[in-house]
Amino acid sequence: MFLLCSRVYVQCSRYLVALCLKEAQRCQSTEAPLAKTSFLTGAPHRKHPGVTNLNIVRLPEQLQGTALSIIQRAEVKDLAERAHKLSNFLWSRKRALETSQLRKKAILLERTFLEEERDRHKDGNDHELEARIRKRVLSELRRTTYHRTTLRYNEDLGLVYMAARLAGGYAAIFRALNEIKKRDPLFVPYSLLDFGSGLGTGTWASHTLWGDSLKEYVCVDSSGDMNTLAEQLITGGSEIDNPVIKQVYFRQFLPVSPKVQFDLVIAAFSLSELATLNERINVIFTLWRKTNSYLVLVENATKEGHQILMEARDTILKGEEEVTYDLRRPAVFAPCTHELPCPKLIKQPIVPCNFSQFYYSLPLSRSQERQQEKFSYLIISRSEGEKAGKTEGFDMARLTAHVHRRPRHVQCQLCCTNGELKQLAVTARHHGRDMYRCARSSNWGDLLPINHAEETTENDEKL
Structure with a gap:
């Protein structure tokens, strides 16, 4: 009986700890977006500091x-x-194939053709075999190699x-x-x-x-x-x-x-x-x-x-x-x-x-x-000014594809400061009202502040 009570007590304790942690993280997720107001510096959401897109450009x-x-x-x-x-x-223009790349390609072709020719002409003359292979390699290189026009x-x-x-x-x-x-x-x-x-x-x-x-x-x-x-x-x-x-x-x-x-x-x-x-x-x-x-x-x-x-x-x-x-x-x-x-x-x-x-x-x-x-x-x-991934202390991510605006969320593809390409669904509940409205006002190529609320959400689910 004593052991059973102890197990119940331990399980209850773990449950209470989990609830406390979850509540603490909820508080963090609600407090973090409030700080995003300072990111706007008084500007409306449609003109937040990360916007780099322009209207239609005209020639002078x-x-x-x-x-x-x-x-x-x-x-x-x-x-x-x-x-x-x-x-x-x-x-459609491409770079010319470098000499080292061309040499590697020729070596691979030579090995392939050598095996084929040996199977066909087992008793052939080595000099004739070498000439045939060289001719086939040159012909294949001319046919498959991009010829750059100046x-x-x-x-x-x-x-x-x-x-x-x-x-x-x-x-x-x-x-x-x-x-x-x-x-x-x-x-x-x-x-x-x-x-x-x-x-x-x-x-x-x-x-x-x-x-x-x-x-x-x-x-x-x-x-x-x-x-x-x-x-x-x-x-x-x-x-x-x-x-x-x-x-x-x-x-x-x-x-x-x-x-x-x-x-x-x-x-x-x-x-x-x-x-x-x-x-x-x-x-x-x-x-x-x-x-x-x-x-x-x-x-x-x-x-x-x-x-x-x-x-x-x-x-x-x-x-x-x-x-x-x-x-x-x-x-x-x-x-x-x-x-x-x-x-x-x-x-x-x-x-x-x-x-x-x-x-x-x-x-x-x-x-x-x-x-x-x-x-x-x-x-x-070279300047000592603002870094690419920082704006007024916020981590910035670059929108690298079209922004898809859906009911109650915005689907974004972001290149983040950690070098990762992420698909992120921005919502007002998980990322805050300011970030959500900034995301809805952003387009392909703009910068977007990240508060990593999606990581908090994942931790909530694990608990």
Whole structure:
């Protein structure tokens, strides 16, 4: 009887402890969301500090007017069709296969063909066998290996590129730069380096955001014809000495001095123009040495574009330069909220980390259509300002897919500060009213504060 009473007592004690723990965690889950009010800093939920999305982006009036005037004067034949083909070509473009990868592929093919040939011709001549295998390997490599075509941007192709990519490229760069302006309002750039400047969309986007402070723009593009077109866009299509943007200098090569730095460095859709990994690494190190505050990289929203950006990220974060002129450590500002391996590259199947921005196209046929630009981007900072995963002390997570708003909950895919990709159903009950309303007001690409209430819920269920 005594033993039975003891067991009942122990079970009752465990039950009471469990209830106390559960009640304590409930108190924590109700108190934590209240602190989120300070995250809003007085702003409405639809404009919370994590919002990075923009309304429909328009080209500056001077830029749009001049671009249309240049295109109309040139009278390019089949412009719309050629612009469409060029867009598709640039979107489907891949990196060239590296020599080491090609060699490995050839060795595997040689082993496979050697076994097949030996089974067919057991008594054949070794010299003839080797020749047949070599011929088959070369034929298979030609058939299956991606052949990269180098584009030479002359005046004609530059005009086609203007019709195809001016508005979309501007929208992607403007969206990336606007995140810096919003999250780091104290950043006031004086100088800009635009590598692979093309038509100068990076210069125009920077001027729109920081026109009053920027006093020097250096545009570097290997094509002299593209530099000429970009200069015409800035001067309004004429040769008058009153350009819309002043102090713009065009170069075909990067500045020689390694000690010259720029407050803002942009490379948009230009790393993908470099054929080999060594070329890209050399350029990335050069651009990073010339960065005083922010390095902004933008590429197509494809697997290739995303992987090129991750190459750049690893090169800067893990690579060691031979000579270092700036000892400040690099930090990922956006879109990553951490410096761990990208979870989208680890998870199978691989899906690129990309984002979207609506914009108005160049009205070539009297009508201006609303289109969507999909892009991938990377911002790395030297500044001592806000970290990517922290805003006013809150852990932030990046929304990496469309937000699905459902009755009483919001379904989100989040890239968190611990390097994990999570599916989270945000509810007012478990995450608090403020976080729930922020989630309903957020879109793909925005930042969202996380209070980890889902972990508390799991612990409740275990108890």
